[in-house]
Amino acid sequence: MTMYNAAIYLRLSKDDGEEGKRESNSITNQRNLLRAYAKDRLDLKIIDEYIDDGYSGATFVRPSFIKMMEDVDSGKVNCIIVKDLSRFGRDYIESGRYIQKIFPAKNIRFIAVNDNYDSITADTAESHLVLPVKNFVNDSYCRDISTKVKSSQQIKRKKGEFIGAFATYGYKKNPKKKNSLIIDERASLVVKLIFNSKLEGYSNQGIATKLNELGYLSPLSYKQDNGSNFISGFSNGIDSKWNAKNVGRILKNKVYIGILEQGKRVKINYKIDKRIKASESDWIVVEDAHEPMISKDVFERVQDMCNRDLYLNERTDNPHLFSGMLYCKDCGSSLIRRANKYKGRETVFYICSTYNKKKECTRHSIKQEDLEKVLVDTFNYYFVYTTNLYEKIVELRLQQVKEEDFASHDEKLIRLESSAKKYRALKSALYDDLKEGIIDENEFARFRTIYTIKTQDAEIAIKKQEELLTKVLENIRNAESYLRKLETFKEIKKVTRNILISVVDKILVSEDKDLEIVFHEQEEHAYLEEILASYNNKKILKEAI
Structure with missing residues (x-):
């Protein structure tokens, strides 16, 4: 009798049906079923179990599944046991490729208990007719769930409900109504400081430097400090600080004037977890979705300031009096600040930036004191x-x-x-x-x-x-x-x-x-x-x- 070193594979997705069905598919129930099955068979020895809890069956890019296949390649495992084909995967093409090509080529025994399938006893009809049909049904189920989830999300977005996993910095989820946002009083003070600093003429980096010096936590650190299991694609490490990019994202975000813009990124399809940018015309935009913390007037002025060239003091990043405010009447370019010192007296004046760079305009020079x-x-x-x-x-x-x-x-x-x-x-x-x-x-x-x-x-x-x-x-x-x-x-x-x-x-x-x-x-x-x-x-x- 040939002995098999078996791995039991357990998977549960967040989208696997209603509560009753989730219970029947629970990791604990799957484990009990598979261990009881193996215990009654003398040729099976369970050497390890691999658990992907919260991962969709539409893709095989799952951490424990990948680890199991590595153990298959190393010779540690030569038998895989699952509760049923849907626990193995819901992509019928990939599932069929593993069961009908990869596993036989590697001499791996595959058992799906509730589907009464064992690769060493299955005949050709089972492997080439019944299995593909069952895999196709599982794939269709996955596609149907994906469609229902998307439809439900679209309805919520159009109603102005927030469906993100984490609230935008400055807000928090309403404990009484989870799909609505309420102002986070602590973080909102920082958001208001950022907008006011921009109006004063600070550059984004200047604002970031100011916030770091004052000891304010960055959005990533703030969420982690509040106990959120938050991972940002923009973070630069555990000791995340304020920088020009995260300041810029806050200044451009219309959520702070009560507008929800959702659906900016979409999945390519239900089998691939990769997301791509959606066309702006496809975004779902709802005004007055929640209480604003910045007035529309201030927001519009800040957008204007973001598009201006602000020439700042290199040592302090503090804005000069006329930063981003002066423009050449003839060519439309910004005026840049110059300072001359003579006999201990500093004279500040402004000249056309086009003239300064290319000499294609005239000086348009004017002293600050005259202004x-x-x-x-x-x-x-x-x-x-x-x-x-x-x-x-x-x-x-x-x-x-x-x-x-x-x-x-x-x-x-x-x-x-x-x-x-x-x-x-x-x-x-x-x-x-x-x-x-x-x-x-x-x-x-x-x-x-x-x-x-x-x-x-x-x-x-x-x-x-x-x-x-x-x-x-x-x-x-x-x-x-x-x-x-x-x-x-x-x-x-x-x-x-x-x-x-x-x-x-x-x-x-x-x-x-x-x-x-x-x-x-x-x-x-x-x-x-x-x-x-x-x-x-x-x-x-x-x-x-």
């Missing part, structure tokens, strides 16, 4: 102007003027909607003109193209104007808080980085040192003025009548 003098006066005027504007808004709201009343005075939107309506009517009338012989087919085609383009242009302009109106109405709603903010900037004597980034988008410098200051919400404020003027004119006209 500051101009800006102090300009800012004080701007704060008076915006204060008066919002005080008028508050006054009208006290007079019970509603949002829809403001919106009804958007003359530009009224003109655009009238224009779109006119071109739709003209396009519609072309069919009657063609039918009555007023125009021929060539003229019909030409005019139809013209009116289609005109209509589309008007619709695009309407959409843009409506988006602007939405922002303006939000400003009207928040007029009181805007006034409180303006109070903090009253009669400034000196330009600070905080004031600069709070109100200015960018500053354009011409060759003759003229400045064009582009303020945040400049378009909204001009729009507000137009609406107020229209409202007052109609009110005066109504009173006169």
